Amino acid sequence: MTAPKKSELTRSRILTEGRALVLASGFGGLGLTELLTASGVPKGSFYYYFASKEAFGCAMLSDYVIDYLAALDAIIARPEPAAQRLDSFFSAALGGEAGSMADRCLVVKLAAEIADLSEDMRAILDQGVTAVCDRLTALLRAGIEDGSITPQADPGSAATLLYSQWLGAAIIAKLSRSAVPLEQALADTQRRFFT
Template sequence: MSNQARNDKRDLILAKGAQVMTRRGYHGTGVLEIVQAAGIPKGSFYHYFASKEDFALQALEHLYLPRLERYQAALLESPLSPRARILGYYADLIAHFARQECPEYHCFIGSLSFEMAELSQPIGQQVEAILLRSVRVLADCLEQACAATELDADTDCLALAEFIGNAWEGALLRMKVGRSVTPLKIFLTQLERLLTPR
């Protein structure tokens, strides 16, 4: 098997297995469910992953590195003003959920965080590293907003980025529970106010 074919098969297992694990949880998902979702023999799993924990670690990287790259491009590489980039990014996500008849959100990193962060140090560390990278991207954009006088010069951008990220995750959770985008709309309204200089 060529390296490309091997990588394609690994990516298929990661994508399909992560979907199952997101819905059923880490402990509710066995290797058998992962390989069945990917349509491969059970023995093939161990050609690519040393264990279920190794699968989860590789799935985190597979899913979230491209997302972080898109987040960075949206917040740091757009010709829009820093404030407009941030508000536009979240407005686009909210519009995506609003188009769904019944808003659904299945988060692999969230699912692993709740279930495994305390039980598996490697998974906990990987989740934290991904979340920190996301916070730093947003903090960099907020720094640009300060430089453009769109935010007060004395703003603690890292703390504000942490707060916005945590508020967004909370709003997503409320959306999932209530099956309504109202918490996301409230988040965006408050974010607009938060990103207005005094």
């Protein structure tokens, strides 16, 4: 296996530091000087890696979506009834070392901000949400087949509404600085979907 090139490592470091800063301050609040200082990259080097701040935002969101889907895929691949996998996915949203979904989800943090700011960034997040809902649809179908999930007339619509509920709960949790909305979403998910 070939070691990553220095330029790839530097680009990755900028994206990682940028994600943390965006989660803290939003995309509009991200200053390039702050990003480069946090990344340990000379000021003039940013444009070697990214053509613009928007190009950086697109790359950051693409990496985020890849990471998010990989984490979801790892849960989906477990050899457990679908209801347990679904419960694991949403229970993780309540929090851990990295915080709750309200703290670490870039869809929650950026959807309203970037929807009017950048069509490319909006499209990346929208495609990511669609991919999550597609995976949740497959999980609901698997659960209906294995008997662990209550039959749904339209698993696709149910998955989209379920994820929308969780995004909304995360926004309310962020506003209220309380885990209660996420706890309520988990209880509602278990009540409505688990046999």
